[in-house]
Amino acid sequence: MKYDPHSLEQKWQDIWEKERTFRSFRPGRPDAEKPKFYCLEMFPYPSGNIHMGHVRNYSIGDVLARFKRMRGFNVLYPMGWDAFGLPAENAAIQNGTHPASWTFSNIENMKKQLRRMGYSYDWTRELATCAPEYYRWEQAFFLKFLEKDLAYRKKASQHWCPSCHTVLANEQVIEGRCWRCDSEVEAKELTQWFLRISAYSEELLADLETLGKGWPERVLTMQRNWIGKSLGADIEFPLEEGTQRLRVFSTRPDTLAGATFMSLSAEHPLLDEILRGRPQEEEARAFALSIRNSVKTSAKGPEDLEKEGRFTGAYCLNPLTGARMPIWVANFVLAGYGTGAVMAVPAHDQRDYEFARKYDLPIQVVIQPENSPALRPEDMAAAYDRPGRLVNSGTYDGMDNEEAKGTVAGWLEERGLGRPSVQWRLRDWNVSRQRYWGTPIPVVYCDRCGMVPEKAENLPVLLPLEVQTHPDGRSPLPDSPTFCKARCPECGGEARRETDTFDTFVESSWYFLRYAASPADNGQAFNIEDLRYWMPVDQYIGGVEHAILHLLYSRFFIKALNDMGFIREIREPFSNLLTQGMVRMGGSKMSKSKGNVVSPSEMINRYGADTVRLFCLFAAPPERDFDWSESGIEGAYRFIQRVWRFCTDLAGKIPPAGPLSAGEEGPRDERARETRLREHAAIKKVGEDLENFQFNTAIAATMELFNHLLSTRDELLDEEPGRKALASATASLLTLLAPFTPHLSEELWQTLGFAGRAGEQPWPAWQAEALRRDILTIVVQVNGKLRARLELPAEASGEECEAAALTHDNIQKYIQGREIKKILHVPGKLINVVVA
């Protein structure tokens, strides 16, 4: 009978659906006695079709989910749709459809494609984020965020994507470009909604430690860098005139005596006052204005930008030395970091050095390196930023600079001129988007009461479906009188509704909670008991492109939801994270624009889902990128067909019993024994590899077992012990393959007349007894170089082995006439003879 993947895959998919094979049990139900395992993949955006990246991601998750079920876990393995977002709107504008119908028809299509892959999702928990039943809870969270002061509105310069017609969060700007469409991002002053993620900086950073081994090192590093904690001191510099002080943050209070001037950002709050009435006022103001209006720096990177500044005409005083420091406005000082003002220490900071050289400002050395000639400002070609001892710093002269950091900060604190301080790179999350297809932000603006949050009982604030989209991408919401017109929840008067929608990353920050808790419950966001049982996610699988964005937002959300009482006792959402590599084609990422796309549907049509799954997992370790290879998938297909032919041919020739059980006496027959050994070696290897996500080597182990069965089949079929061993090993093979090629395994399991279902067998346990060999191969080295191999009975004593080694011809050659200094013996493995 020929292998026909399509009919048999369809057959088993129907059976699984009918038998509801993959439903997960709620706490209190029979299977919930088992240990739980929450297996989660990053849910897809319903763009129309699944691509190979999805297939790889979900094949990894499915193998894991199936394996864990066989290992006796109550597995939660859900799937849903990240259904709000720009592409729906853009497609709608282009094709004249509605974003909703576009989205839902895509969902339907992609669901069909996922089903064809044979993924074992519990579809009863499916959700789509664009459904009011979903986003109403997000609106409820937002009201609580407002109440707890974790959400606020602020006018500030924002990243604006002219092509997407909306603002972007810091995390969504990659090298000055939009993460979605790659357009150059502009600066635009807007009033926007922010979530106060910065309130959790310390915890987000500290808890990365608790994720420890479960997360890839590089993701932890990326998050650490992004959060960007820096320790230092706030230092106050009195202005020469008046009573005001300029406050700066510095990581180098030890260099305070070397601060010879001050640099302010163009947006510094005191700039206006400092400049007023001075001769430099006009020019400095014009300069500051030009910086503020300049388009955000290009993709090239800011260090190419020439440092520029203007003198304000004013001075402040160095709190340590009393020196007069001219105050400048400088283009390289960031308004959003620290205090927006920097004490300039040109001798020990490269940027200050360049600035001082350009404008001929004084350079004062205050750190001297030890054991090298003294630094002199006139010979310096660059700032000196390494360790040393203090000079020109009064009473601190001679002190080690590391020690001086604390000492100077302490001195400042005693005099009320400063204090130790921490700065973070992490900015609050701008969640306002000027687009239509998203969750409405549930607030209104009332002429009398100002901004007023919608009342919880009025939720959801529905996104209106009857709107006319604008060809240029502008949101139609501000033009929708029915949407905008609202009652003020406070005074009942007329009010205007907020027309911005949430960033779609808000929806993806909590979807996994909804899957776990109460996907169909319209009475509450989460059933706390369910959450307590299922959370945290035991294994999360997705692309590394979300290392900062989604994975940081979700961590923040969990912490905030916890503190607001929506969930309990969960501080981190994902205990283990696997970031799978890209599927490439000809060395570069598959993309429609490059035209190097391999369509999963086409591959299923040609080879069947089992082959596609097997190849995706066999081609490379999951974390690594791999190139799609036509001959590679052919190889996987060949293997599957060989297994098919082998098993269908075996039907009726072997007993219909499954694996030999542990208590059963192993066969006496040589060949049967060898087969049993290979069987159990594979069981051991595949199980261990699956625990470590080494799918490629797990598959290799099943191939090895199969190759052995194929080459010994005829002899094994000759006599009863052989037939039993063959039946047992074949049953084990199909069981081991069940997570990878579930349809094939089930079909052949049935064909061979084994009882039950391959995929519902308990994962086989390997038996130490079966792995014992009678004859061992011992390698013999002389001075660490391999010189001989010995076949020795396993029960040979240490002395017998060594004697055999020393008398071996080739060994004799190397030790003859030389003194044996030592013999190292790794029992059962290796003997190393050390000679002089």
Place this chain on the structure above:
RNA sequence: GCCGGAAUGGUGGAAUUGGUAGACGCAGCGGACUCAAAAUCCGCCGGGUGCAAGCCCUUGAGAGUUCAAGUCUCUCUUCCGGCACCA
């Protein structure tokens, strides 16, 4: 610049965590079957040397630790990723 990760045959990749380098697959070569081709099956497959047994070299480069290093340490090179005027 700072922080992470990686480098093994023609190729994708293995190597029990310090103990037989190259598992498994792909490609290639030779053979069987066939009128022929495809499919399938059998054999070979890191380089050098030898009739053979064997020997020498080989895990990006160089040093070191060790009886023993792809694996540990140091230095360097190259590639990939992240952050980047963050004071």
